[in-house]
Amino acid sequence: MSVAAAVRVGRRAEQLTRGTGRLPSTLAVLAFAVATAALLVTISGVHAFSVRDEAAPPDDVGDLYVGLAFCAAGLLLAPVLTLGGVAARLTVGRRDRRLAALRLAGATRAQTTAITLVESGRLALIGAVAGVGLYLLVLPGLGRISFQGRPFGFSNLLVPLWWVPVAALTVVALALLSGVLGLRRVSISPLGVAQRTRPPGMRVVRVVLTVVAGVLWLAVASSLRQAGTGVVMIVVAAMVGVLNVVGPFVMMLLGRLVAWRARTPQTLLAARRIVDDPKATWRSVGALGLAIVVAGVGGAFASADAHDEAQRIVLHDMGTGALVTLGIIAVIAATSTGVVQAARVIDRRHELYALSLTGAEPGLLVRASRRETTLPLAITVCLAAVMCALLIVPFGAATNAGALVWLGGAIVGSVALMLASVTSTAPLVRKAAAGTD
Amino acid sequence: MTQPAAHSPAPAPPVAAGLAAHDLVKTYAGSGGPPALAGVRLLVRPGEAVAVMGPSGSGKTTLLHVLAGILTPDTGLVTLDGHPVSDASDGTRTRLRRDTFGFVFQSGQLLPELPALENVALPLMLAGVDRRTAQARAAELFAPLGLAGLERRRPGELSGGQAQRVAIARALVGRPRVVFADEPTGALDQRTGAEVMHHLTALTGTLGASLLLVTHDQHVAAWCHRTLHMQDGHIVRETR
Numbered sequence: 001m002s003v004a005a006a007v008r009v010g011r012r013a014e015q016l017t018r019g020t021g022r023l024p025s026t027l028a029v030l031a032f033a034v035a036t037a038a039l040l041v042t043i044s045g046v047h048a049f050s051v052r053d054e055a056a057p058p059d060d061v062g063d064l065y066v067g068l069a070f071c072a073a074g075l076l077l078a079p080v081l082t083l084g085g086v087a088a089r090l091t092v093g094r095r096d097r098r099l100a101a102l103r104l105a106g107a108t109r110a111q112t113t114a115i116t117l118v119e120s121g122r123l124a125l126i127g128a129v130a131g132v133g134l135y136l137l138v139l140p141g142l143g144r145i146s147f148q149g150r151p152f153g154f155s156n157l158l159v160p161l162w163w164v165p166v167a168a169l170t171v172v173a174l175a176l177l178s179g180v181l182g183l184r185r186v187s188i189s190p191l192g193v194a195q196r197t198r199p200p201g202m203r204v205v206r207v208v209l210t211v212v213a214g215v216l217w218l219a220v221a222s223s224l225r226q227a228g229t230g231v232v233m234i235v236v237a238a239m240v241g242v243l244n245v246v247g248p249f250v251m252m253l254l255g256r257l258v259a260w261r262a263r264t265p266q267t268l269l270a271a272r273r274i275v276d277d278p279k280a281t282w283r284s285v286g287a288l289g290l291a292i293v294v295a296g297v298g299g300a301f302a303s304a305d306a307h308d309e310a311q312r313i314v315l316h317d318m319g320t321g322a323l324v325t326l327g328i329i330a331v332i333a334a335t336s337t338g339v340v341q342a343a344r345v346i347d348r349r350h351e352l353y354a355l356s357l358t359g360a361e362p363g364l365l366v367r368a369s370r371r372e373t374t375l376p377l378a379i380t381v382c383l384a385a386v387m388c389a390l391l392i393v394p395f396g397a398a399t400n401a402g403a404l405v406w407l408g409g410a411i412v413g414s415v416a417l418m419l420a421s422v423t424s425t426a427p428l429v430r431k432a433a434a435g436t437d
Numbered sequence: 438m439t440q441p442a443a444h445s446p447a448p449a450p451p452v453a454a455g456l457a458a459h460d461l462v463k464t465y466a467g468s469g470g471p472p473a474l475a476g477v478r479l480l481v482r483p484g485e486a487v488a489v490m491g492p493s494g495s496g497k498t499t500l501l502h503v504l505a506g507i508l509t510p511d512t513g514l515v516t517l518d519g520h521p522v523s524d525a526s527d528g529t530r531t532r533l534r535r536d537t538f539g540f541v542f543q544s545g546q547l548l549p550e551l552p553a554l555e556n557v558a559l560p561l562m563l564a565g566v567d568r569r570t571a572q573a574r575a576a577e578l579f580a581p582l583g584l585a586g587l588e589r590r591r592p593g594e595l596s597g598g599q600a601q602r603v604a605i606a607r608a609l610v611g612r613p614r615v616v617f618a619d620e621p622t623g624a625l626d627q628r629t630g631a632e633v634m635h636h637l638t639a640l641t642g643t644l645g646a647s648l649l650l651v652t653h654d655q656h657v658a659a660w661c662h663r664t665l666h667m668q669d670g671h672i673v674r675e676t677r
Contacts, residue, residue, distance in 0.1 A: 265562040268555065269548070276550035354546030357507060358607075359535020360563045361528075 024090055024428075025123060027342045031087030032127020032171055034335045035080050037134040038328055039167045041142065042076045044135075044157045045069050045324075051156065052148070061314060065147065068318065072325045075240060075294060079287035079332040084171050086283065086336055087127070088178030090343040091120045116179050124175030128168035145324060147317050210246040213239070217390065240290055243387050247286050247380070252278035254379050265360075266368035270375045273344075284340035285376045287333035288414050289384035291326045295410030296388030298322015330414040337373055338421035342428055345369060349432035356433035365433050366426045373422045381411055454518055455482040456504060456615050456647060461513035463499055463670075473499040474510065475670035481615070486638055486648040488658035491667035497651045498619060500667070504649060505538055505617045506530035517614065535564050539608030539616040539646070541637070543623040547592040547603060554579075554588040557606045564611065571610075578606040581643075582636050598629035605637050609644060616641050618650040622657050634660040 049069040053062030143154040217239065255274030262268035274281045302319020345352070352365055388407060463474040473496045481487050489497040502508040504515055506522050507530075515523040522533060534540075547556045554575055561571035579585050582602045592600050601621065608616050621637060622630030638660045641648045650661060658664045666674040 263568055265559060268559075268562070268568070269551070272548075272550040272555070348548075351546055351548050354540070354542060355548075355559075355563070357505075357534060357540050358560050358563070359531050359533075359538075361531055364563065 024342055024346055027339050027425075028087045028091045028123050029127040029130060031083055031090070031335050031339045032124045032175065033130035033134055034332060035084045035087065035174075036128045036131025036168055036171045037138065038076060038080045038083075038332055039170065040132070040135040040159060040164065041138065041328060042073045042080070043159050043163050043167065044139070044142070046073050047159050047163075048152045048157050049147075052152075061148075061310070064314065065317070068321055071234070072321060075290060075325060076328060076332075078244075079290065079329055079336065081174060082283055082287065083332050083336045083339070084124075084174040085178040086339045086343065088120050088124070088175040090339050090346070091116075091123050091175070091179065113180065117176055120175050120179035121172055124172040125168075128171045131171065132164055132168060142324070145320060147320065149313060206245050206249040210242055210249075213242045214390065239387060239391055240293055243289055243293060243384065244282075244286060247289060247383060248278040248282040250383055251282050251376060251379055255281075255375075258375065266364065266371045267375070269368045270371040273372050274376055280340070281376045282380075284337050285333070285373070285380045285418070287329050287336060288377065288418060289380045289387070291329040291333060291414050292381065292384035292407070292411055293388050293391070294322050294329065295326040296385075296407045297391055298326070299405075299407055299410070300392045326410055326414070330410075330417050333414065334417040334421040337418045338424055341369065341373060341422050341425045344372065345425060345428045345432055352429065352432040353435045356435070360433075362430045362433045366429045369425065369429045370419075370422055373418065377415060377418060381415065385411075455480055455485070456522075456649070457481075457516045458500070458504060459514045459516070461500070461503055461510045461515070463496075463503055463508065463510045472496075472511075472670050474503065474513075476513070477670070477672055479665060479672060481647045481649055483614070483647055484642065484645045485663075486641065486650065486661040488661040488664040489649065489651045489667060490653065490655070490658055490664055495667040496670040497667050501617050501619055501649060501651050505540070505615075506533055535560065536611065537614045539611060539613035541601070541604050541608045541616065541618040541621045543620040547600060547607070549592050552589045552591055553584065553595065553603045556592065556603060557610050560607060560611050575606065575610050578610060578640075581640060582606055583632075596629075597625050598632055601625060601629075601633045602636055605633070605640065609640055609646070612644055613646055615647045615649065618648065620652055621650065622652070622654065627656065630654070630657060 046066070046069045049062070049065045053066050056062045139157055140154050142152075143157045144151050217235070220235075251274055255271050255278060259268060259271035259275055262271050298319050298321065301315050302322070355365060356362065385407070457480045458477050461474045461477040462472055464472040475496075477496075477500060479487075489500060491497045499508065503510050503523065506515070506525070509523050513523070514521060517533075517537070522530065525533065547553075548559070551559065554572055557575035557578060558568070558571035561574060562568060566574075576588060579588055582605060584599060584602055584606065587595065587599060587603075590599075592603070595603065601624075605621075608618075616637075618637065622633050625633060634657055637650075638648065648661065650657070652658050663675055663677045665672045666676070
């Protein structure tokens with residue numbers, strides 16, 4: 001069987017198994033679309049501030065804005081790439097049984113790889129095209145947001161045309177790369193057998209790094225009161241990096257603690273799944289932690305007292321920028337959570353069916369599935385709030401009621417968005433429980 | 438002259454202790470083929486182990502699913518100690534599966550992230566038993582099944598035979614009245630399969646539970662008190 005023939009057979013098998021539901025494909029396309037749109041919006045922001053800076057007088061604060069735009073882009077890049085990756089893993093994961101069957105029928109590893117890449121690439125391309133449409137849809141709204149006292153408008157935010165295929169192809173390339181990596185997990189044997197063993201422990205070096213970063217921060221924080229905003233933003237970006245280092249470790253520790261104390265089956269299952277793969281759990285909710293930190297710091301700046309009108313505008317714009325960044329990250333995080341949860345349900349459909357046969361009611365399985373997200377969400381919110389406090393408190397005066405309102409609003413809004421996203425996967429759980437996935 | 442009643446109800450099936458099937462008919466909608474079950478009658482007495490054998494498509498797994506209340510028959514009735522099972526509401530059948538039946542599948546369908554002890558305790562927790570009691574009751578089954586010391590292992594760290602014995606413990610932890618097993622040794626070699634069957638029949642016997650087992654393997658069926666042979670939706674033969 002040639003690669004082309006294998007791809008045709010795979011495509012036919014895909015059509016024949018459409019009854020398994022379109023939701024995973026739809027979610028994957030949605031995730032690729034959101035990733036593409038977010039990438040383009042990010043590029044738009046940097047582009048618009050750069051163009052405005054070039055047209056402004058040399059002594060203007062435009063450089064600062066460009067620097068902040070790059071900071072925001074840096075913060076957004078990781079969640080965007082993560083979202084593309086989880087979407088690709090979803091497209092691969094649901095094919096494990098079909099690919100195993102094809103390998104039993106004589107397809108080689110190269111052929112199953114080709115099938116996967118064609119399928120993942122196709123969905124990523126559809127998503128990327130939809131993402132471009134989504135980008136054009138949200139751009140007029142973003143164009144109305146005011147920076148430096150005036151809005152950018154649609155035309156100034158619109159990226160040069162050549163950036164559109166670059167962004168779309170980046171998402172497709174990411175999907176293909178993640179597809180190959182994901183395939184290594186599911187096509188290891190023609191029987192599709194993937195043995196799961198004890199999860200590898202987290203290295204304590206994560207904690208050491210975090211403690212060192214915390215001590216360093218407390219040592220230099222007071223001197224940063226006099227530092228430029230750019231320096232502060234770089235430090236914030238570094239702290240976000242620290243959050244990503246310590247996040248999975250804290251997730252594992254608290255997961256173990258909750259598993260030890262769990263009284264209900266849904267809490268036990270949720271906690272054990274966190275312990276099973278704390279890195280994956282962090283990937284699904286970590287972007288929210290990032291959003292909370294950004295919102296908290298941005299809120300602190302926005303509500304700080306200004307010495308003059310120019311500084312007031314800059315501080316206000318920093319708050320606005322943080323809010324826009326938060327909004328984009330919250331949408332990415334919610335999409336990412338929904339996709340990760342859908343992939344989990346598909347991975348565990350046989351176990352869910354078995355639980356259902358033994359008398360577990362579908363409602364209970366849905367609640368257990370929801371808790372898989374709410375538990376790590378709660379941990380992430382606490383962790384991000386602590387990180388936020390660490391960042392803001394050294395600035396003393398900057399912490400006021402206004403900053404707390406910002407932070408509270410950010411947490412409530414983001415969590416609500418993520419819960420809505422998880423709820424959208426409930427039909428998938430019910431289908432798996434009924435054995436009709 | 439006595440007129441026969443125009444709409445007289447169907448005669449009630451005789452009350453029998455155990456799990457009984459009365460003239461079960463089941464056709465899969467849209468299959469276009471013959472019925473999967475074409476008038477099956479049987480009785481599995483308390484404490485009895487019954488094997489169901491037959492070629493693929495003969496209806497044996499459908500029979501198991503109908504008897505367990507997973508599927509409902511088109512016509513006919515399933516009763517447990519004379520109480521209707523197949524006519525009961527979906528919620529009642531779910532509770533019945535949780536509280537009265539136990540299941541063993543070809544591959545254990547254990548949850549990979551839970552240690553063996555928690556996998557076994559899970560059905561009790563799902564039924565509302567508190568975790569400490571559920572785990573204590575689960576732990577009692579490890580030694581009789583030759584699993585002592587493996588309580589903290591995860592399914593991926595167990596051999597096929599060990600994982601299947603954990604699955605048996607999970608099926609039995611709720612002290613079920615009937616255990617349904619669908620090809621419980623299908624993924625095991627003959628020696629390991631014999632070990633698993635030894636434990637399965639011994640423990641169900643000790644608990645006084647009935648065992649209804651679907652298999653392709655004559656060696657496995659030989660562990661049961663009798664074997665029903667199915668073909669084209671009918672029980673065509675019974676051997677002891």
